[in-house]
Amino acid sequence: MKPTPVIAVFDVGKTNKKLFLFDEQYKIVFERSARFLETVDEDGDPCENLESLRLSIFDSLREVFKNPAFEVKSINFATYGASFVYIDEDGKPLAPLYNYLKAYPEDLKEQFYNTYGGAAEFSNRTASPVLGSLNSGMQLYRIKYEKPELFAQIKYALHLPQYLSYLISGEAYSDITSIGCHTNLWDFTKNDYHEWVKKEGIAEKLAPIVAADSVIPAAFPGNNYAVGPGVHDSxxxxxxxxxxxxxxxxxxxxxxxxxxxxxxxxxxxxxxxxxxxxxxxxxxxxxxxxxxxxxxxxxxxxxxxxxxxxxxxxxxxxxxxxxxxxxxxxxxxxxxxxxxxxxxxxxxxxxxxxxxxxxxxxxxxxxxxxxxxxxxxxxxxxxxxxxxxxxxxxxxxxxxxxxxxxxxxxxxxxxxxxxxxxxxxxxxxxxxxxxxxxxxxxxxxxxxxx
Structure with missing residues (x-):
């Protein structure tokens, strides 16, 4: 019997991590769900278990690729936002996936908004209410000032959907849906990164932006499926x-x-x-x-x-x-x-x-x-x-x-x-x-x- 052409989509929420296979009529033909125990960062704050997530994605894909009923044509990812994975030159994560609910230092927040025009004006331009760690760009700003050695090692800061895409494609990209979601990174009045991103040396830590409908060839030889760059869940x-x-x-x-x-x-x-x-x-x-x-x-x-x-x-x-x-x-x-x-x-x-x-x-x-x-x-x-x-x-x-x-x-x-x-x-x-x-x-x- 001829295998069914499908797309594999990883839908990663804070609690449930799911894999779906859709046929060409967008009917679910396979589903797998996983939940992991959270781990903690260096301050003892709860955070995503990045290694469990990585292994789960590879295990799930292995299971699907072995199944003769399906032919995987493409893979894409949708995950919660406001979460960065910091990778080095070799693509290895350098730090925990810090929780977007992690308390943000008041003095650093004050320093940032005082430097860049005040909270009201800045929030207006970036369409981002003042939300601390939930403004993911602020997580990079914090690393620069609190952990300069770590900051120097970062090749790219990838939002979570793009990191998962990177695991399969081997290519690092940024995506507009993640950048444009209360990150403090995007100036909606200029349709470009806000000036602070360049002034603070953050821009060089962000991978090139690709369109959400673009695809990348898989990194593994002999496979002909395409990989999407990932998209923010909202x-x-x-x-x-x-x-x-x-x-x-x-x-x-x-x-x-x-x-x-x-x-x-x-x-x-x-x-x-x-x-x-x-x-x-x-x-x-x-x-x-x-x-x-x-x-x-x-x-x-x-x-x-x-x-x-x-x-x-x-x-x-x-x-x-x-x-x-x-x-x-x-x-x-x-x-x-x-x-x-x-x-x-x-x-x-x-x-x-x-x-x-x-x-x-x-x-x-x-x-x-x-x-x-x-x-x-x-x-x-x-x-x-x-x-x-x-x-x-x-x-x-x-x-x-x-x-x-x-x-x-x-x-x-x-x-x-x-x-x-x-x-x-x-x-x-x-x-x-x-x-x-x-x-x-x-x-x-x-x-x-x-």
């Missing part, structure tokens, strides 16, 4: 929507963070937007995407525990609570808008009523957050993917909050991995780009229409 998740929909839209990607992504808004960030957790990404074609973030998924998780504890119920009971418009009507007459965490649960007769209040409060905040990237654009649709897309109360209330827009719950298996595969579609797939990989459910002002 940008990867947006690719299927950009491929399938050409009318302006906002993607509300929901999980621990709820991120409103507007690829049709390239207006510069204002000071007010930066203050309210707005930032810009660069999507895989290099165009800016204005985004706003809320910590709603985390908040939902915490408050559901509080409701369950108060009413003596199980948190599982809130996974599929049906939408009740009568309860919403009653709640809207009851009182003012505020954060659910500050509300007294004794005010609610039932746990279902309290849960409706929680979602109502989250949607009120979501409305403000999404409006920040929506205003002044021709957007007519909101697509919601991730956890809240399956929440009937959330979806109905969101549709009620935006009556002038079409609001859809979007379902697609493994959007991030599919996005990484679509980014290099031409390198491995003989068929046209698919237009049926996203399943939509339309919500009309509080009523779902199938």
């Amino acid at each position: 940008s990867a998740a947006l690719v299927p929507y950009l491929v399938n929909f050409h009318e302006p839209f906002v993607l509300l990607s929901t999980g621990t963070w709820c991120i409103s992504l507007n690829p049709f808004n390239s207006s510069p960030l204002t000071a007010d937007e930066l203050e309210h957790d707005c930032l810009c990404y660069l999507q895989y074609e290099g165009k800016p995407v204005k985004a706003s973030r809320l910590f709603s998924g985390y908040e939902h998780e915490q408050q559901v525990k509080r409701i369950a504890a108060h009413f003596g119920t199980d948190v599982i009971a809130y996974r599929s609570v049906p939408f009740d418009p009568k309860i919403i009507e009653e709640l809207q007459q009851m009182g003012k808008e505020e954060e659910f965490a500050k509300r007294n649960l004794n005010a609610y007769a039932t746990d279902v009523m309290a849960y409706h209040q929680l979602i109502l409060d989250l949607v009120n905040q979501q409305y403000i957050s999404t409006k920040r990237v929506l205003d002044g654009t021709a957007v007519k649709r909101i697509f919601v993917d991730g956890g809240f897309s399956k929440n009937a109360i959330f979806m109905n209330l969101l549709a009620m909050a935006f009556p002038e827009l079409e609001v859809f719950a979007a379902y697609m298996a493994q959007a991030t991995a599919v996005g990484a595969a679509l980014a290099i579609h031409k390198s491995w797939n003989t068929k046209p780009l698919p237009n049926d990989i996203i399943e939509l459910k339309y919500y009309a002002g509080g009523t779902v229409l199938n």
Whole structure:
């Protein structure tokens, strides 16, 4: 039997590391998942176990290459951002993969922003709120001043997707989706690296930039598969929507963070937007995407525990609570808008009523957050993917909050991995780009229409 042509995509999250094989119809034909224990850096802070990750990638690929059912045409990578691997002349990692949540020294932060025009002006130009280690360029700045010997040994600082690509291709490149994601490296007003990158000698530590849809031959003789340069996970998740929909839209990607992504808004960030957790990404074609973030998924998780504890119920009971418009009507007459965490649960007769209040409060905040990237654009649709897309109360209330827009719950298996595969579609797939990989459910002002 003839082997199935496939692309292998490694989707590396903080917790789960997955390998998917997609056929030419973008159906998953093989899946493997791994989890590793974290290790610690020299300060005892938790960080990714880079060696376990490296070995897992080679083991997974060996297994796939041995399988006669598949012919691997290309390989690509999508991983979490804000994480650098520092390699020497021989391509060996010189330091741990420092955690982007690692505390950043205040004096160094102050020195940096004082030197380069102040936090407000700098953040505006780089579309990067002040986030410490989460601004990955700041990790390099820190190494330069705290560990000059290490800095001198660095041949390249590669964001994690590009390091994984380097392992297979042997070629070091930078990618615009990683550089453009709150790194402090990119000047959105000039569409180039910010001046500090050159002045501090950081530019020579960054590999040449290649397009997200480019591919590199594999490093191993006798293999004819291509290797993509890797893509930042938030940008990867947006690719299927950009491929399938050409009318302006906002993607509300929901999980621990709820991120409103507007690829049709390239207006510069204002000071007010930066203050309210707005930032810009660069999507895989290099165009800016204005985004706003809320910590709603985390908040939902915490408050559901509080409701369950108060009413003596199980948190599982809130996974599929049906939408009740009568309860919403009653709640809207009851009182003012505020954060659910500050509300007294004794005010609610039932746990279902309290849960409706929680979602109502989250949607009120979501409305403000999404409006920040929506205003002044021709957007007519909101697509919601991730956890809240399956929440009937959330979806109905969101549709009620935006009556002038079409609001859809979007379902697609493994959007991030599919996005990484679509980014290099031409390198491995003989068929046209698919237009049926996203399943939509339309919500009309509080009523779902199938």
